[in-house]
Amino acid sequence: MIVAVVPAYNEEQEVGNVVRNTLPFVDRVLVVDDGSTDNTAQVARDAGAVVVAHAINRGLGASLGTGIKSARKIGGKKIITLDADGQHLAEEIPLFVRALDGHEVVLGSRMIEMKGNMPAFRRAAQRVGNMLTYVMFGLMVSDSQSGFRGFSAAAADALEIKTDRMEVSSEIISEIQKSGFKWTEVPITAIYTEYSLSKGQSFTVGIKTALKLFIHRIKS
Amino acid sequence: MMFSAIQLLIILFALFAVTRVVIKVRSRSIPMTWATLWIIIWVGAGVVALLPQTTDLLAARVGIGRGADLLVYLSVMVLFYLIFRLVVKVESMQQDMTKLVRAISMKDLDNKKGEDSSE
Numbered sequence: 588m589i590v591a592v593v594p595a596y597n598e599e600q601e602v603g604n605v606v607r608n609t610l611p612f613v614d615r616v617l618v619v620d621d622g623s624t625d626n627t628a629q630v631a632r633d634a635g636a637v638v639v640a641h642a643i644n645r646g647l648g649a650s651l652g653t654g655i656k657s658a659r660k661i662g663g664k665k666i667i668t669l670d671a672d673g674q675h676l677a678e679e680i681p682l683f684v685r686a687l688d689g690h691e692v693v694l695g696s697r698m699i700e701m702k703g704n705m706p707a708f709r710r711a712a713q714r715v716g717n718m719l720t721y722v723m724f725g726l727m728v729s730d731s732q733s734g735f736r737g738f739s740a741a742a743a744d745a746l747e748i749k750t751d752r753m754e755v756s757s758e759i760i761s762e763i764q765k766s767g768f769k770w771t772e773v774p775i776t777a778i779y780t781e782y783s784l785s786k787g788q789s790f791t792v793g794i795k796t797a798l799k800l801f802i803h804r805i806k807s
Numbered sequence: 808m809m810f811s812a813i814q815l816l817i818i819l820f821a822l823f824a825v826t827r828v829v830i831k832v833r834s835r836s837i838p839m840t841w842a843t844l845w846i847i848i849w850v851g852a853g854v855v856a857l858l859p860q861t862t863d864l865l866a867a868r869v870g871i872g873r874g875a876d877l878l879v880y881l882s883v884m885v886l887f888y889l890i891f892r893l894v895v896k897v898e899s900m901q902q903d904m905t906k907l908v909r910a911i912s913m914k915d916l917d918n919k920k921g922e923d924s925s926e
Binding site: 619622660749 | 901909917
């Protein structure tokens with residue numbers, strides 16, 4: 588069974604479309620409503636998703652952790668995570684599903700074929716993020732912060748996400764390195780709308796993420 | 808024996824702090840081990856305020872000119888360590904909270920699995 592996991596926090600505007608667009612490519616769409624104050628959960632349910640709701644907001648990392656665990660619980664064998672703001676194309680899910688046949692973790696990368704309209708400043712920030720990830724975790728990936736990923740059942744069970752917030756992207760990469768999962772990247776399209784840009788990581792969040800990672804690294 | 812204003816202030820505050828610690832430990836709001844540490848710190852502060860010369864002797868031994876400086880150095884060290892302990896504690900509480908929120912949110916997933924098999 589293929590399960591799509593969509594972490595969502597106050598995404599009532601887009602989450603319905605995301606669920607409807609995703610359903611044709613998977614068996615189940617599981618939305619993690621991360622303590623939203625708007626109608627995210629209801630909108631997702633109406634669109635046909637299984638909804639797991641956090642009573643209070645716990646952040647992206649926590650939502651992904653809940654989503655991946657829940658997906659396993661409902662019988663997911665291949666788990667695809669994607670963002671709730673509509674920046675990922677559901678049509679690209681089959682790429683992940685196919686790649687999961689030979690790999691434990693599949694990372695979507697906006698940098699392999701340069702599809703889509705990623706703004707230049709984001710592309711530059713991305714490179715810095717990749718370098719930092721490499722220096723700290725020893726794994727060179729082309730898009731360390733992409734939220735479009737695929738996990739096999741084995742990887743999903745072994746994955747231990749500890750950070751609640753945005754550092755989760757790099758934590759997943761460090762887990763790949765530590766556990767020695769067989770991984771690969773598939774090219775994805777980056778769709779940037781004003782909506783997704785307003786929701787995405789800002790420069791200050793980026794700096795904070797880098798700092799936290801650094802502390803994390805020292806602690807471990 | 809004459810006390811300066813700052814000596815008096817420190818002694819009074821130390822007394823006040825010790826009573827707070829005692830109240831807290833009696834209501835079992837803080838554990839005995841922490842209470843002991845806090846009482847040692849405050850009694851120490853009171854003694855030093857009362858007899859400042861004692862720290863000068865110590866300071867000379869470790870190679871610092873004035874006793875007051877030695878105290879400041881030690882205090883800053885202790886403070887930073889306590890902050891570190893707090894940060895670690897807060898982080899682990901955050902993680903516990905997430906575990907709790909996650910467990911509650913996943914509670915009725917079992918029924919949903921049942922729905923699947925009937926399809």
